[in-house]
Amino acid sequence: MEQDKALRDQLTKLMQGGQAFRPLDDVLQGITADDAGKEMHGLPYTIWQLTEHLRITLYDILEFSRDPDHVSPEWPEEYWPRESAPADQAALDKSIQAISEGLEAMVQRVQDPANDLYEAFAHGSGQNLLREAMLVAEHNAYHLGEIVVLRRLLGTWK
Template sequence: MNELQRTLIANGVGAPPAHVLEAVDGHLAHRRIPGAPHSIYEEVWHLAFWMELSLDWIAGKPTPYPEHASEGFPASTTPASTSEEWPRLKNRFLRGLQTAAAIAGSPEQLAQPVQCLSQGTEVSRVMPVRDQIEGIAAHNAYHLGRIILLQQLIGVWPPPSGGDTW
């Protein structure tokens, strides 16, 4: 496993994402914390959304860039009755990480160019796949840190499999 793969799915920059989410049930995922703009559910939905967008581009699917930032979070903040079920969302996110990690393990694929659609009339960007995978890793690290902070505020950190407590 190389360092980029470790950052995506293991302990490259903190607790593995699967550990971060392992003890989060549907109730906890939807719990609102005073002063926090998003629930754990919304943070994971956001991560899955943007990762899938990048993975679509890498796969050659011309998925449009969202017109508004609000499209990168779930439309409804109401719990499970109107949104994707938490276990399904969590699994979708973790499967996407496995896909990204598999790509990160292929030097040939990392070197391939990928067209990334831009917002509105901006010109699409072309970059190596590595740049998109590194972007996924950085974005995930940021939002997983937010998720850990929410868990700390609720009093459910560290998870059963362990995680840094500092």
């Protein structure tokens, strides 16, 4: 039982960041809608597109892990927004808030000992909660790193 709690705690730390990569809130804090939509020469995405991609993907992973009837978006077109900029600051803030809430929901699933980390989902092809939690951590770390690079190029990273 002690090992189970230790694993759940480590998964939570991994998903929340702050060890090998900056936490989500640190990276997304203070981004303006104007900066989120700026295109950088040689890069195929904006901060807005990365933020929305994080939101959409996290929602998909979370729903897949808790709803056997969930239907994933079509890859890749439905995992990325078509527009390069948010409509306004409220749209950006809403996306960032949804990411934070989705991450917290995933953390709660992992922390709940009633959710077996190792049992394969009946509706999947061998996936389990452990795999999905690690996928969230890996995916977030990758794209948060890209956002940090974009913020550095824009001069908005501390």
